[in-house]
Amino acid sequence: MVGKKKRSGLLRRPKSITGNHTVPKSIKPQNARQLIRRFHVLEKNKFSIIDKIKRINNIPNLTTENYREILSKTKLFKDSYDKSFEEHKNTLTKKSFELITIDDSLTESELYQKLASIDAEVEIRGGLKAYQLASTQGQNGKRGGDSSKRLVEWLKESLYSHKLENATALEIGCLSPDNAISTSGLFTEVSRIDLNSQHHLILQQDFMERPLPTDSSEKFNLISCSLVVNFVPDSRLRGEMLLRITKFLKKPTNSSISSLFFVLPLPCVTSSRYFDKDSLNKIMKHLGFTEVHYYEAKKVAYWLYDWSGEVSNLNNHFKKQEIHAGPNKNNFCITL
Template sequence: MDDENYNNLKRDSSYQTEFKNFKVSAKFNDIYRIDNTLAKSELIKILARIDSEIEQRGGIEVYQSASTQGQAGKRGGDSSKKLVEWLQDEKYKSRFQNVTALEIGCLSPYNAISTCGLFTSVCKIDLNSQDTAIIQQDFMQRPLPTNESEKFNLISCSLVINFVPSHNERGDMLKRITKFLKSPKNGSLSSLFLVLPLPCVTNSRYFDNDRLLQIMSSLGFIQTFFYEAKKVAYWLFDWNGRVGKALTFPKKELHSGSQRNNFCITL
């Protein structure tokens, strides 16, 4: 990217009028549609506008604060309510004895996973903590456990992997999660709660639910619950304690169509 040109465009509000001539949907509150016909100079203009718009609205801190409010129970935005609903199923009731959880990407310490009373403790981490009860930490930089007591019975990863910048890093994150789960000995809980935007599995040219299940199976996960809402998809996986043979899942077109997104997870 031409950093100097990008920074100049970001500072210069006059480019916003010129921007209307480009092949994108560019209303202030609309979705930016980008395709492979865009020249590099046009793409730089789009990125500059997006970043400028974020700053005009108060920056990432304001966005995250709004997301935190959206997780409040009264607002109906807490994805972990679905997790708690599933964990109260008959098949899980006998498995809650001194169980711990790790919530990756926690926005509120008052969400369902933290207040349901099912867990002895919930470790809450986020890249940009908005509360003293949430540890500011990158999961990919979190020190690996040295013993079972430093591992967790359940890991929540809700709307996190879709923000990981590359498809191979997303796969690395899923593999790393297995290193933080306790061994499911004697039927003890060892599970992963995963949430992704629905278009990641319904409208990607490189990815779908079948491919996700193949990847998860290769890492030793078995799907126990699945729910498709209007905008997001929820999974609960049980881990068998074993990562399978080194299967590879490369980036490969699975579905054609110009309106599809490029989300992908690879191993």
């Protein structure tokens, strides 16, 4: 059964100023890429603002999902956020790409105003639905379609052929139940989840809130996490997502796999000031993963990792530090 949660944050139903939905039917590839990048910027800034508000007001459980519910009880939030939200909704257009600066000079009221401007922009751009449409139409087309085709190709190799009997899979961030992972016939069961389900066969669920398995029958032989970790707005949460994945994998046996299919936009590992392929593989090794396959397309990098069943002791081991200096670098990082 698909559980529909009350929508908040990016999950809020997209409406225009006039109340009409603004998600277009199709987006040109170039616009799609621009939209995807803008959503990442908005999400990242929203995360930093919530983090600051959390510290100022000492509300440790404040998140990008629950802040409206919690903060709307205060007059300062209502006065600053509501007014700014309406103002931005009436003035911003899909062509506005305002530079967002979040620093320590901002007052609490200014933080609420910035938060409102981000939310208004997300709404004007069509919310998470528009982001997903852009991901499907823009990125997918460019990289030759559904990324799980590559996974299926790899799994059909002799290395795995005798280890897939009764194998199950979990697809995190699933846009379609017709992806190769589901249609290949390699898995007896594929569970699909997404923050915003677009199909009744995809469970609407945040992986970070998926209840932990109580026994092996609730775990999977393969987890697919394609272009999801880069959507997570903070390096620490990205690391937590990777660690959490290990809790959902079955232990490998001589006759069954325990693997992770992982995909990132190529610049995350080729153009970051703080991260590269080596950093990723060090983290993955610590989590018990061994790289079995790697493929670099023009814009996207694909990995297939086998999991050993054991995670090494983690103690804030992988920190954010500059490893590639120079201009034109991005700030992508995963910490653990």
